[in-house]
Structure formats: structure tokens, C-alpha cells
Amino acid sequence: EAGVAQSPRYKIIEKRQSVAFWCNPISGHATLYWYQQILGQGPKLLIQFQNNGVVDDSQLPKDRFSAERLKGVDSTLKIQPAKLEDSAVYLCASSTWGGMNTEAFFGQGTRLTVV
Amino acid sequence: GQNIDQPTEMTATEGAIVQINCTYQTSGFNGLFWYQQHAGEAPTFLSYNVLDGLEEKGRFSSFLSRSKGYSYLLLKELQMKDSASYLCAARSLSTGFQKLVFGTGTRLLVSP
Numbered sequence: 001e002a003g004v005a006q007s008p009r010y011k012i013i014e015k016r017q018s019v020a021f022w023c024n025p026i027s028g029h030a031t032l033y034w035y036q037q038i039l040g041q042g043p044k045l046l047i048q049f050q051n052n053g054v055v056d057d058s059q060l061p062k063d064r065f066s067a068e069r070l071k072g073v074d075s076t077l078k079i080q081p082a083k084l085e086d087s088a089v090y091l092c093a094s095s096t097w098g099g100m101n102t103e104a105f106f107g108q109g110t111r112l113t114v115v
Numbered sequence: 116g117q118n119i120d121q122p123t124e125m126t127a128t129e130g131a132i133v134q135i136n137c138t139y140q141t142s143g144f145n146g147l148f149w150y151q152q153h154a155g156e157a158p159t160f161l162s163y164n165v166l167d168g169l170e171e172k173g174r175f176s177s178f179l180s181r182s183k184g185y186s187y188l189l190l191k192e193l194q195m196k197d198s199a200s201y202l203c204a205a206r207s208l209s210t211g212f213q214k215l216v217f218g219t220g221t222r223l224l225v226s227p
Contacts, residue, residue, distance in 0.1 A: 033215065042119075042202055042217040043158070055212040091157060097213075103148060104215055106157035 002026065004107035006092050012113045018080040021110045025073070025094030032069055033104060034077050035091040043091055049075065050097065082114045117141045119218035121203050126224045127193055135188045135221045137203030145213060147179050147186045150202040152220065158202055162188070190223075198225045 005024040013019050025032050030051050035043035046065065048056040052072035060067070064083070069075040079086055089111050093104040118140040127133040139147070146165040150158035164170055164179035164186060176189040188201055200220040207214050 031213070035217075042219040045214070045216060048212070048214065050212050056214055093215075095213075095215075102213070103160040103163060105160070108157050 004092055004094055004105055006090075006107035006110055008110055009108060010111050010113075012115060013082055015084055015114050016081040018078065019082055019112060020076050020078045021090050021092075021112075023075045023077070023092030023107060025075070025092070026105055028096065029094035029105075030072070030097040031095045031102075031104075032075050033091075033093040033095075034067055034075070035093065037089045037091055037109070039088070046077070046090075079112075082112075084114050087112055087114045117205060117207065117214075117216045119203055119205055119216060121201075121218045121221045123219065124222045124224070126226065127190075129193055129195060129225055129227050131193050132189065132191050133193060133223065135190070135201050135203075135223065137186045137188070137218060139184050139186070139203070139205045139218075141184075141205040141207045141216070143207040143209050144181065144205060145208040146206040147177075148204040148206065148215070149175075149177050149186075149188045150204060150217075152200045152202055154199070161201075193225050195225050195227070198223060 032049040034046045037043045046060045049069040067077045089109040091109045093106045095102045095104040121137045149161040152158040162177035169178045174191045179186045202220045203218040
């Protein structure tokens with residue numbers, strides 16, 4: 001079974017530039033999460049999709065961050081314009097919906113450095 | 116709201132036993148997960164508890180007390196490769212969807 005795919009693995013941009021990250025979840029997983037993980041901290045949920053609908057984006061800085069999941073499969077997360085404090089690893093995860101032990105599976109992440 | 120607390124860092128010796136505690140306050144609690152994350156890598160699933168009690172899986176065990184909002188991860192026969200961050204995550208059921216919130220992680224350093 002293929003895992004969660006993310007690209008790019010690394011990205012360096014200057015502040016005020018734009019950047020986009022891509023995620024392809026595990027086939028059949030209805031739930032998709034984007035987390036931001038700053039060095040030394042735990043993952044912070046930015047946005048959660050159920051199929052192609054947003055179910056939680058309460059911690060997404062909507063003035064600069066946006067995300068979409070067209071057709072309920074792949075997802076993109078965009079930052080425009082980037083700030084220095086956006087430097088972090090952006091993790092995409094997916095899980096099935098319902099049931100008891102529906103753990104989230106993570107991709108390798110995209111390490112963003114804003115200079 | 117949700118709040119998850121775990122120690123920032125722990126050290127232990129190879130071959131020893133270590134217990135990593137996690138306390139949580141979560142409305143609509145629907146399960147407690149433990150993940151392992153090596154430096155520069157993605158978190159990987161270790162264990163899941165939704166009912167009170169102990170779940171054992173090889174060298175790793177996880178315990179949950181729902182009434183106390185408390186969980187721990189027990190690592191036995193520590194190996195050097197167990198040096199990693201251990202993330203406690205609480206799942207909650209809210210308005211028809213499941214939400215997974217992570218603690219800040221406990222960095223475990225295993226020394227020879």
C-alpha cells in the first residue's frame with residue numbers, strides 16, 4: 001500500500017514570496033489533515049478535510065494561508081505572502097473515516113525555510 | 116477546547132524502562148494515540164487506546180485512564196534507536212467529524 005506522498009521535500013523562499021505544497025493521501029482515505037510543525041514542537045493542525053469539504057480550519061491564518069482538496073483526493077496548501085515565522089515542516093496526513101482505530105498516516109513532510 | 120501536556124525531555128539508559136506521561140483535557144474524547152518521531156522524519160503510529168487499561172505491543176505498552184484524563188507510554192528494554200520524540204495525541208468527536216490534536220512531544224534520549 002502506497003503511503004502519503006508530499007512534494008516538494010524542501011523549499012527555501014524569501015519572505016513575501018508565495019509557495020505551494022502538494023499532498024496525495026492514501027487511496028480511499030476520506031480525511032486529510034495539514035499540520036504545521038515548528039522545530040521542537042508538536043504538530044499543529046492547520047486544516048482538516050472530510051472528502052472535499054473543510055471541517056476544521058480554525059487555526060489556519062486565512063489572511064495568508066489557503067488550502068483546497070479538489071475532487072476529494074489530492075490537496076494543496078498555499079502560503080501567500082510568506083513570513084519568517086512560517087519556517088516549519090508542513091505535514092500532510094490522512095485517515096479513514098469512522099471506526100475505532102483509525103490512526104492518521106503521515107507523509108514525509110515539506111521543510112520550508114523562509115529567509 | 117483541548118489541552119495536552121507531556122514532559123519536554125527525558126533521558127534514560129539502554130536496557131532500562133521509561134514511562135512517558137500525558138495528560139489531556141478534551142471535549143468529546145474519542146481515543147488517545149501515541150506516535151514516534153525520529154529527527155527529520157514523519158511521525159509513525161505506535162499505539163491507540165480508547166478504553167481504560169493497558170495495551171501491550173512488544174516492548175511498548177500504553178495505558179489510559181479516561182476518568183483522570185491521563186495516559187502513559189511505557190518503553191521496556193530501551194535501545195539506542197528508541198531515541199526520538201514521542202507525541203501524545205487526543206482524538207475528539209465534534210459536530211460529526213474526528214479531530215486529532217497533538218501535544219508538544221517528549222524528546223527521549225537513550226544513552227549507552
